[in-house]
Amino acid sequence: MLNLYKAKPKTSLTGKTLTFSIDSSDYEVHGISKHEQKIAFISGALPGERVQAKVAEDKAGYLKALSTKVLQASSLRITPPCQYAAQCGGCQLQHISAANQRGLKQQGIDKLICHQTGLTSLPWQPMLTAADSGYRRRARIGIWYDKKQRRFSVGFRQHADKQIVAVDSCMVLSPLLAPVFAALNQALPQLKDATAVTHAEVLEAGGTAFVIVRHVKPLTVTEQQGFVAAWPEAVWLGEATAGEFSYWNTAVTPQYHLAEQQLTLQFSPDDFIQVNAAINQQMVTQALDWLQLGSNDTVLDLYAGIGNFSLALAQRAKTVHALEGVAKMVQQLATNAKLNGLSNVEAWQADLHLAWPKARWNKAEYTKVLLDPARAGAQGAVEQVVKLKPAQILYVSCNAATFARDAKVLLQSGYSLEKICGVDMFAHTSHLELMALFSR
Known part of the structure; x- marks a missing residue:
């Protein structure tokens, strides 16, 4: 009688919380460790640390995980300056000083390029x-309507998640754009269809704040003017799913300056510019x-x-x-x-x-x-x-x-x-x- 051996299917580690000792970091400042001969990349962990981390990916040759608890901290670790740092996915390295962030990033890139x-x-x-704060002149802001709780969340995505973290401010966003969160929270509840708006984009150009409201369903003139009234100093634009822009108040062409070269560059709100x-x-x-x-x-x-x-x-x-x-x-x-x-x-x-x-x-x-x-x-x-x-x-x-x-x-x-x-x-x-x- 022939007995066929069948290997037991390997249980995935995805979703499990494991303990890792961090040896070094890569070019994106993910901590590097090992688990059962697999290399593990741990976001939010620093060299020399011992952490607990939740596995997000379990692949044939590596693991990816998100640090959830620091058991032994590095001397480089600091208290994040932003109150939302633990949840918001916009910034990944606020647990390190700006100077040390730069050093670790360059060290990791040096190793990568030399190896390749x-x-x-x-x-x-x-x-x-x-400056390491107030530098972003452009940002995309997530908008989510919870039908059960009948309320909006306006902010940024969580780390490794699509869920929106509601925020009232952002330390890396240009101060000129700071009113956007309050304005959106004021205007959005006035919509007849709460799911009509999916996200917004803010842009600073030539000393003017622009807000682009992305909507998947038509908005009435009254609804459009509700946004304008919430922040009248900004230039409000709507963008439908077809990709067409419409100005809801003053039509202004965005532009920025390269002062040292005495140049002025005009652009469309959907053109790429450095943030x-x-x-x-x-x-x-x-x-x-x-x-x-x-x-x-x-x-x-x-x-x-x-x-x-x-x-x-x-x-x-x-x-x-x-x-x-x-x-x-x-x-x-x-x-x-x-x-x-x-x-x-x-x-x-x-x-x-x-x-x-x-x-x-x-x-x-x-x-x-x-x-x-x-x-x-x-x-x-x-x-x-x-x-x-x-x-x-x-x-x-x-x-x-x-x-x-x-x-x-x-x-x-x-x-x-x-x-x-x-x-x-x-x-x-x-x-x-x-x-x-x-x-x-």
């Missing part, structure tokens, strides 16, 4: 930093400093957006060719060039991750290239860039993991890493952006 590229050391430059104005100014200034452009330089600016870097580059270079994937933003970039009297900027639409077309911009010779991709990085584009053989490539990254992947391509293609610096765009979060200069 084979480099033994990185030419770090001073980090770009600014930290002070850091953005430093990034543009440093890009000009590192690239050392002259009147004979021809520059290719990839993922150019509305021209945040393009216009400043054009002030010093002979020609700037700017590439952007979103047609509307390409048009806005061209408008901004005219607005600032720059005739040496040409803008095109292109999906830079696909095979590059035989366009005029792809036939030119470039001395310098700047690329500022989204979190997915510039895979595909970097292979095309190295074929152009520019003398220098300045890579602005918002994701260290995809930067490390793309940097390896550049290094293998004959470029060397001349400079790199951290950019603390989002203080109190696990994110650290990067600027890196490569030379042939």
